[in-house]
Amino acid sequence: MGGSADANGAGSVRVPVPPARPFLDTFRGNLKETFFPDDPFRGVVRERGAGRRTVAALRYFFPFLEWAPAYALSTFKSDLIAGITIASLAIPQGISYAKLANLPPVLGLYSSFVPPLVYALMGSSKDLAVGTVAVASLLISSMLGSEVSPTENPVLYLHLAFTATFFAGVFQASLGLLRLGFIVDLLSHATIVGFMAGAATVVCLQQLKGMLGLVHFTTSTDVVSVMESVFSQTHQWRWESVLLGCGFLFFLLVTRFISKRRPKLFWISAAAPLTSVVLGSVLVYLTHAENHGIEVIGYLKKGLNPPSVTSLQFSPPYMMLALKTGIITGVIALAVRLL
Incomplete structure (x- = not known):
């Protein structure tokens, strides 16, 4: 009752075969599914009006237009x-x-x-x-x-x-x-x-x-x-180069080890590269290290390169x-x- 059985007596419902699609439509759909699975312009097309579509397109190509207006100054220090x-x-x-x-x-x-x-x-x-x-x-x-x-x-x-x-x-x-x-x-x-x-x-x-x-x-x-x-x-x-290079390498490894052992001191490892650059520059300047191998x-040329x-x-x-x-x-x- 309430349904029909097929020739084998099963109570299944026959699903109709979808109509055949033209070859070009099928080919176009397969290409879109392969190369545009996320359909990046879907949000642009859904907007009504030329102005809204233009803004949506600009936000797609320049994402900063979307997050910059909502940027919170409270995160500026961390950034x-x-x-x-x-x-x-x-x-x-x-x-x-x-x-x-x-x-x-x-x-x-x-x-x-x-x-x-x-x-x-x-x-x-x-x-x-x-x-x-x-x-x-x-x-x-x-x-x-x-x-x-x-x-x-x-x-x-x-x-x-x-x-x-x-x-x-x-x-x-x-x-x-x-x-x-x-x-x-x-x-x-x-x-x-x-x-x-x-x-x-x-x-x-x-x-x-x-x-x-x-x-x-x-x-x-x-x-x-x-x-x-x-x-x-x-x-x-x-030996001067070996001493300087190995010294700063050891310094970087030690700071990384400390930061891993004590996560609250992560800033030590984070500041280590800048500290190495500053200390290395000061040592080279004070000792005229270029004269010792x-x-x-x-010299780096000032200004912008052509x-x-x-x-x-x-x-x-x-x-x-x-x-x-x-x-x-x-x-x-x-x-x-x-x-």
Whole structure:
């Protein structure tokens, strides 16, 4: 009663088959589901009126227009402390990464504050780390340095670095505009972790040049070549550089250990990088350490650098080298963000 049974006597209800959709509609729906699963413009389309849609579109592309009006001044103190803490680490880190890529130190300073300023206006994630990474610097140094010497032809090397960075930015922006970010998910996590571990080892070995005060150092990145270069120049090791480097390394490790043991003293570890930079600069200035075998950054040109658009190298035979370096660096930089 109240229902009909099928031929087998079961009391199930037959669901009607949906009508066939045109091929173009099905194809369009599949594309939208693949490339626009979150439908980023849904909120824009729902708004009524051209003015509201314009404001919604601006908020989508510039998220600061949404959170800035609601910003509470009560959090300004915490944000200021966090900014100073990150800057104290980002400045020496940016300079180190620039030297790792065989680029002028001033470019490391630009890479420390320009990306965060842009991301503050256009970023949508509060947990994303923005800036240079050691792996990208190492890749640029290795791939470009294999074709162009940064010491024999520094101008061409610098132009190729600008061009590779340009291609990396275009590649990453294209992935975002075309909603192809899911491609990065296809990279094996084990492969990325192994690559990062190997890159970290290479980066640590590269620091032996400055730690030991060596003037001439191998351009190779493999462990055997680096260790051979280190131990073949034992007569050129400078105890001043070793003492200064190991001293500040020990200081950073101790402050980190204290902060882990006593979480309330987290500020000790947070202030350690800035303290190291200040103390190191004072010691170098008072002792004239540059006269005792300790390498210093030297004079940095004041003012803003001229635009590098005119320095891009789009002519053969180096364009393909810059393109290859930029794409690989862009992929690795995106993959590193997933770890």
